[in-house]
Structure formats: structure tokens, C-alpha cells
Amino acid sequence: MDAEVKALEEQLAEERGVLNSLRESLKRLEERLTIDRATVGAADKQRNDLHIDIRTMTQQVEHSREKLNRSRTERETNAAQRELEELRKLIRDREDEITRLDTDTAAIRTAVETTEAEHKRISEELAAKEGDIQLKVTKLEADKSERGGGRDSIVKRLPAVLYRRYEQLRGKRGTAIAQTTDGTCNKCNMALPPQLYHRLRREPLIEQCQMCNRIIYFSAPVSVTEVTKVD
Ligand SMILES: [Zn+2]
Numbered sequence: 001m002d003a004e005v006k007a008l009e010e011q012l013a014e015e016r017g018v019l020n021s022l023r024e025s026l027k028r029l030e031e032r033l034t035i036d037r038a039t040v041g042a043a044d045k046q047r048n049d050l051h052i053d054i055r056t057m058t059q060q061v062e063h064s065r066e067k068l069n070r071s072r073t074e075r076e077t078n079a080a081q082r083e084l085e086e087l088r089k090l091i092r093d094r095e096d097e098i099t100r101l102d103t104d105t106a107a108i109r110t111a112v113e114t115t116e117a118e119h120k121r122i123s124e125e126l127a128a129k130e131g132d133i134q135l136k137v138t139k140l141e142a143d144k145s146e147r148g149g150g151r152d153s154i155v156k157r158l159p160a161v162l163y164r165r166y167e168q169l170r171g172k173r174g175t176a177i178a179q180t181t182d183g184t185c186n187k188c189n190m191a192l193p194p195q196l197y198h199r200l201r202r203e204p205l206i207e208q209c210q211m212c213n214r215i216i217y218f219s220a221p222v223s224v225t226e227v228t229k230v231d
Contacts, residue, residue: 001147001154003175008144015133015140022126029119036112043105050094050101057094061087162206162215169214178214181221188212 064087068080155163169176178187183197190211192200199205200218209216 001151002170004147005144006174008140008147012137012140012144015136019126019130019133022122022129025122026119026126029115029122033112033115033119036108036115039108040105040112043101043108047098047101050098054091054094057087057091061091165208166215173212173214176215178209178212178216179219180216181219185209185212185214185216187214192216 061084064080064083068077068084071077071080158166166176173187175187178185180186180192180197180200183194184191188209188211190209192209196207196210197218200207200216205217207216208214
């Protein structure tokens with residue numbers, strides 16, 4: 001009974017492990033997305049600021065043009081033209097800056113899209129698996145309590161000393177019970193002292209293997225009989 005519960009618990013742990021590793025992957029993707037989105041966001045803000053600059057400067061260009069039209073002396077004309085050229089250069093610089101920003105962030109924008117797609121795929125896989133595994137876990141839990149359910153009443157019937165020894169061994173070795181059919185312990189494979197083996201065979205005794213200390217009893221060998229059915 002305890003061996004079956006143990007196997008079920010191992011299976012449960014394995015299923016939960018699968019879910020956890022998927023959740024871990026999602027977490028890593030989310031962290032990457034946070035960083036990349038922040039980079040893209042900062043670039044977008046910078047880009048926006050540059051556009052505002054360009055708009056302001058375009059208005060100043062209009063202003064300088066009017067000045068140029070109104071200029072009466074050569075000095076005024078030259079000054080207005082220089083102003084215009086200067087402004088146009090500043091606008092070009094900002095346009096170049098925007099192009100550079102777009103080029104620099106293109107790869108990150110693509111990476112964000114790829115990561116988002118991967119995140120979606122794993123989320124869906126996780127959702128599907130969670131459903132599956134939840135069903136399995138519920139069933140395993142039910143099996144487990146069913147298997148373990150009668151345990152308490154059995155424990156009550158055992159001598160306290162024997163049960164304590166059983167629990168100690170189970171804690172230390174995983175399994176507490178061994179059998180012998182041929183004079184060796186089926187858990188540690190060591191030969192039992194012949195006298196002990198004979199006593200175990202003769203009477204329904206509970207002893208301990210002297211090598212691994214497991215509680216050992218004699219189990220008659222199962223004779224394999226071939227049955228040929230003729231209908
Ligand atoms: Zn043994």
C-alpha cells in the first residue's frame with residue numbers, strides 16, 4: 001500500500017515538475033519582454049520628442065522665410081538666409097536621428113514580436129497541459145487517498161514496536177519490507193544465515209534481514225504452470 005502511494009506521489013511530483021518548468025519558461029520570456037518593451041518605449045519617446053522639435057523648427061522656418069521676404073538690405077537678406085539654412089540643417093539632423101533610432105530598434109521590435117509569439121505558444125501549451133495534468137492530479141490524489149484510506153485501521157492492528165520499526169526503515173530505505181523465497185533477501189540480495197532462512201520457512205515469522213535490516217518474511221515461490229486451453 002505504501003509502495004503504491006509512493007509511486008503515485010512520484011508521478012504527481014513529475015507532473016507538477018512539467019508544469020513548473022513551463023511556468024519558468026514563461027517567466028523568463030516575460031522578463032525579456034519587459035526589458036525589450038522598455039527599450040522600444042524609450043526609443044519611441046525619443047522619436048516623439050524629435051518630431052516635436054521638427055514641428056517647432058518648421059514653424060521657425062516659416063518665420064525666417066517671412067523675414068527673408070521682408071528684408072530690405074543685403075545684410076538682412078543674408079542673415080535671414082543663414083537662419084533658414086541653419087534651421088534646415090537642424091531639421092535634417094533630427095530626421096537622421098529618427099532614421100538611426102528606427103534602424104537601431106528594428107531588431108528589438110522584431111525580437112519583441114518573436115518573444116510575444118513564443119509566449120503565446122507556451123501559454124497555450126501550459127493551459128492545455130494544466131487542464132490535462134489537473135485531471136491526472138485529481139485522479140492520482142483520489143487513488144492515493146483510496147490506497148491510503150485503509151491504512152489507519154491496519155496500523156491500529158499492528159504491534160506498536162513493529163510499526164515504529166517499519167516507519168523508521170521506510171524513512172531510511174524507501175521500502176521497509178523484504179521477502180525471501182530462496183534464502184536471499186530480495187531487496188539487498190544478500191544470503192540469509194541458513195538457520196534464519198529455515199526458521200522463516202517453517203513458521204510464519206517476521207524477522208529482519210541482517211544486512212539491510214528490512215523486515216523480512218518467507219514467501220513461497222510461485223510455481224509457473226503452463227496452461228494450455230483447448231476449446
Ligand atoms: Zn536485506
